[in-house]
Amino acid sequence: MITISNYHKTIKDKGIKRSDLGEKLQMGWDFVEKIWKSGQESWLAYESSDKIKNTVDTYFKLLDEFIRNQPKAPKPTRAKKKSPKSDQKLSMVQYGNKVIEKIIAAGHSKTKARQIFDPYEQFVLEQHQKGVSVQRTVKLLLDRVEEGFLFSAGITYKDKDGKQQVGNIIFRTKEVSVLSDKKKLEAEAIRHFKRENKGDYSEVTGANDFLVINPGIDPSRTKRKSKKTSSVSKKSTQQKVKSKPYIDPNAEKVEAYSLEHKFIKRFVNMDGKAKTRNHFRLFINALQKAIREKRIRKTSKYAKEILSIQDALIKTHGRFKSDDEQVVTTIPDRIKADYLKILGRQIELPSVKLIKSYINLQGKIIPNVKAKNLYNRIVRAIQSGKIGKRDKYGKEIEGILERLTTFVNKNKTSGILTIEPKTLNGLSDIVGDCGCHEKFNGFGRIPDNVIMSSVDVLKLKFDKLGFSGKWLDFIGNPARNFSMMIFGLPKFGKSILAIAFASYLANNFGTVLYVAREEGIDDTLQEKLENVAHPDLFVVGSLPSDLEAFDFIFLDSVSKLGMTPADIDSLRAKYPGKGFVSVFQTRKDGNFRGSQEFQHDVDIVVEVPEKGRAVQYGRYNQGGEMNIFSGSLDGVKKK
Numbered sequence: 001m002i003t004i005s006n007y008h009k010t011i012k013d014k015g016i017k018r019s020d021l022g023e024k025l026q027m028g029w030d031f032v033e034k035i036w037k038s039g040q041e042s043w044l045a046y047e048s049s050d051k052i053k054n055t056v057d058t059y060f061k062l063l064d065e066f067i068r069n070q071p072k073a074p075k076p077t078r079a080k081k082k083s084p085k086s087d088q089k090l091s092m093v094q095y096g097n098k099v100i101e102k103i104i105a106a107g108h109s110k111t112k113a114r115q116i117f118d119p120y121e122q123f124v125l126e127q128h129q130k131g132v133s134v135q136r137t138v139k140l141l142l143d144r145v146e147e148g149f150l151f152s153a154g155i156t157y158k159d160k161d162g163k164q165q166v167g168n169i170i171f172r173t174k175e176v177s178v179l180s181d182k183k184k185l186e187a188e189a190i191r192h193f194k195r196e197n198k199g200d201y202s203e204v205t206g207a208n209d210f211l212v213i214n215p216g217i218d219p220s221r222t223k224r225k226s227k228k229t230s231s232v233s234k235k236s237t238q239q240k241v242k243s244k245p246y247i248d249p250n251a252e253k254v255e256a257y258s259l260e261h262k263f264i265k266r267f268v269n270m271d272g273k274a275k276t277r278n279h280f281r282l283f284i285n286a287l288q289k290a291i292r293e294k295r296i297r298k299t300s301k302y303a304k305e306i307l308s309i310q311d312a313l314i315k316t317h318g319r320f321k322s323d324d325e326q327v328v329t330t331i332p333d334r335i336k337a338d339y340l341k342i343l344g345r346q347i348e349l350p351s352v353k354l355i356k357s358y359i360n361l362q363g364k365i366i367p368n369v370k371a372k373n374l375y376n377r378i379v380r381a382i383q384s385g386k387i388g389k390r391d392k393y394g395k396e397i398e399g400i401l402e403r404l405t406t407f408v409n410k411n412k413t414s415g416i417l418t419i420e421p422k423t424l425n426g427l428s429d430i431v432g433d434c435g436c437h438e439k440f441n442g443f444g445r446i447p448d449n450v451i452m453s454s455v456d457v458l459k460l461k462f463d464k465l466g467f468s469g470k471w472l473d474f475i476g477n478p479a480r481n482f483s484m485m486i487f488g489l490p491k492f493g494k495s496i497l498a499i500a501f502a503s504y505l506a507n508n509f510g511t512v513l514y515v516a517r518e519e520g521i522d523d524t525l526q527e528k529l530e531n532v533a534h535p536d537l538f539v540v541g542s543l544p545s546d547l548e549a550f551d552f553i554f555l556d557s558v559s560k561l562g563m564t565p566a567d568i569d570s571l572r573a574k575y576p577g578k579g580f581v582s583v584f585q586t587r588k589d590g591n592f593r594g595s596q597e598f599q600h601d602v603d604i605v606v607e608v609p610e611k612g613r614a615v616q617y618g619r620y621n622q623g624g625e626m627n628i629f630s631g632s633l634d635g636v637k638k639k
Contacts, residue, residue, distance in 0.1 A: 028059030476620025488608025510551030
């Protein structure tokens with residue numbers, strides 16, 4: 001039976017042409033082509049209209065009858081391919097030498113042949129092991145040369161204010177000689193950067209940190225794709241594989257997920273979602289940084305899957321025609337299923353999750369109810385068997401229960417939860433999966449009562465965003481999962497400041513959702529977005545149930561959304577890696593509406609005490625000020 005999922009494959013396999021059909025079927029053919037192309041090669045129109053669906057289904061039924069009534073053609077006999085036995089007998093060295101000889105025979109000099117061969121030596125080795133002929137391998141190499149080499153490079157430049165900035169560029173070049181000539185490579189990178197960032201800089205000072213992206217061969221140029229090859233396309237599929245990992249009964253229980261696991265999960269979460277070029281660029285940059293810093297190596301357990309994901313991201317990034325364009329990413333079901341199996345091979349220990357929640361309360365003023373909630377979560381985990389009697393960190397969990405009980409008994413409403421340095425160091429060793437000085441890496445801040453050697457402090461690596469320009473001067477350099485509140489009287493500029501900050505984050509650090517509950521999506525919001533709109537800055541009138549697709553979430557305003565401190569805590573607990581910015585209405589006395597718990601729970605507090613002036617009281621850069629209405633808040637720049 002013909003359906004939307006097999007229609008194009010069926011007419012291709014059966015060799016059906018429009019001219020072979022009768023008048024009625026030709027009209028159906030034309031109708032299907034029209035709705036397919038109007039939906040940008042998807043079945044969106046079919047799925048959104050019952051009338052169109054009935055018309056197309058009738059055409060499929062008639063076409064199915066037409067095919068069944070056709071005489072069956074004899075099956076063609078396939079000639080068996082002869083295996084390149086002579087090439088298989090060659091050693092790797094001999095095979096490589098022959099490849100170089102064939103490249104020279106194709107009209108390239110010895111030097112150029114070596115420049116072509118060297119970046120793909122690993123690929124040539126794989127071809128030799130598969131028994132692929134030298135001739136076929138050379139063809140693939142020369143095809144890649146014709147297509148061009150893809151590079152990632154770091155760019156240092158000065159913005160319009162003359163401040164030194166650091167950016168990144170991904171560019172393609174067909175000039176083989178740049179592989180061994182750093183000056184040519186630098187000139188090529190700067191040329192591409194200037195072309196893509198017109199007007200966003202005053203001077204480009206240099207290029208460095210070069211990396212050849214995807215040193216293998218593009219799988220799409222081979223006749224038979226590798227089983228592990230990932231792909232990203234604009235097409236959507238009829239039935240999708242579930243996004244939850246298939247939990248392996250023998251899954252490894254870990255304190256922290258591996259870096260490969262995190263990247264694979266990030267890729268799987270993109271499936272079926274519309275993304276802009278900037279989203280792909282940020283993903284590629286993060287992946288390249290991990291490879292460059294050798295946190296992911298060729299010997300890593302899932303290196304092949306990571307390279308496959310990298311290939312898919314790069315190919316899709318190259319297909320974008322503009323920054324405004326969005327592409328719905330689709331991962332083939334078979335490949336997605338493989339990735340989900342990999343994700344199911346690691347499980348974070350429930351006890352470690354709860355220890356992290358406990359550490360995050362340390363040193364803060366917290367309400368009594370928050371300590372009770374954590375206590376109840378731990379008890380439920382024990383009662384349900386998630387934390388067994390033989391749990392690796394059972395003793396630590398028992399100690400946490402005792403300390404939470406003491407805290408609740410001592411503090412009737414709220415108080416500061418403090419943990420002895422020795423105990424905290426031990427718990428931090430667990431969540432950091434390390435007994436060295438890096439045990440606190442990844443935290444936004446080391447708890448105040450932890451005693452550390454000054455030498456160890458210097459070795460710490462915090463997970464910072466890397467702000468620059470006015471936003472660095474105003475806020476400082478927060479962690480990725482920062483929390484922030486903005487409050488001020490009406491018409492003082494707090495929403496303008498919030499939207500400009502949202503645009504800065506979208507331009508440089510990820511995808512942003514602005515929940516405009518205060519004003520809704522109207523002409524006023526349109527005016528505020530006029531100079532700061534960006535493809536990765538999304539707006540909505542109410543809070544969605546799923547925030548997984550976004551890196552930063554703005555809540556404007558918390559009062560209109562009817563949210564309590566517990567609601568925001570719940571959101572942050574559900575999405576621990578995301579940044580949250582809350583905008584508050586203000587009473588006539590100048591204080592924000594709502595409980596003081598809101599202010600206790602955030603990292604950054606921004607007040608707009610008078611029209612156009614914002615003051616920042618957070619812990620990253622306390623006392624920073626910004627004039628909201630001067631200039632264009634020019635921290636909002638593309639990297």
